[in-house]
Amino acid sequence: MKIVGLTGGMGVGKSTVAKLFENFGFPVYNSDTRAKELMVENNDLKMKIISLLGKEAYEGETLNRKFVAKKIFSNKDLLKKQNFLVHTALRKDFELWKSKQNTVLGIKEAAILFESGAYQDCDYTIAVTSPDSVRMQRIISRDHLSESEIKERLQHQWPQKKIVELSTFLINNDSDYENLKIQVIHIINILKTKI
Known part of the structure; x- marks a missing residue:
């Protein structure tokens, strides 16, 4: 494909x-939507985000988007690290999606x-x-x-x-x-x- x-x-x-x-x-594989979903669904990714940004990154099972945005958009290093974590999970998810397409x-x-x-x-x-x-x-x-x-x-x-x-x-x-x-x-x- x-x-x-x-x-x-x-x-x-x-x-x-x-x-x-x-x-x-x-x-269509929507990377932005899947990234948001993976940050909630993928426990390994969640743990890595919490380790990087702190427990405040989540409110229960929900990503605290306002907190995360404030944190990463004010610190380029954190943004880069968080992007790496998310995009690593996203690449695996994309490959799985791709393998299921028949087009x-x-x-x-x-x-x-x-x-x-x-x-x-x-x-x-x-x-x-x-x-x-x-x-x-x-x-x-x-x-x-x-x-x-x-x-x-x-x-x-x-x-x-x-x-x-x-x-x-x-x-x-x-x-x-x-x-x-x-x-x-x-x-x-x-x-x-x-x-």
């Missing part, structure tokens, strides 16, 4: 693009595909971009974060330009849904010639 990495910073519309691929019959092409959606090294699992990559002002509004309404919290998190992601330079394909999410759909169909048609 060929794997297409789908990436882009917060608020660019990766999930919308992933849903389009799914609607066209391609299975020629799958999508791996990941916000930090290049930063985490997950691009190495991909045959092709797609960067989704969007104007900064649009991204900011999407994140505020979706995640209910302040502008300063968003800017702090965005500082830990690569600039859109760098992601675009490393990607096989580009989707500009700067218009409407129909335009987005046209771009996805165009990429699907190109990918079909390569598999």
Whole structure:
């Protein structure tokens, strides 16, 4: 199975693009969602996170996302260590997911595909971009974060330009849904010639 990495910073519309691929019959592995699930389901990972960040990282069985975010986004070393722990578990989980698929092409959606090294699992990559002002509004309404919290998190992601330079394909999410759909169909048609 060929794997297409789908990436882009917060608020660019990766999930919308992933849903389009799914609607066209391609299975999607959502790394961000699975990472959140694994941090709750995977006891080994939980213990490592508690060891790294302290018992406050969990409230009972629930990840204390606010505490974890505050801790890791204010300390680059902790962020790097936590990302390593999560991405190690995620890579194993992705391989298991991949082994269960019965298709020629799958999508791996990941916000930090290049930063985490997950691009190495991909045959092709797609960067989704969007104007900064649009991204900011999407994140505020979706995640209910302040502008300063968003800017702090965005500082830990690569600039859109760098992601675009490393990607096989580009989707500009700067218009409407129909335009987005046209771009996805165009990429699907190109990918079909390569598999």
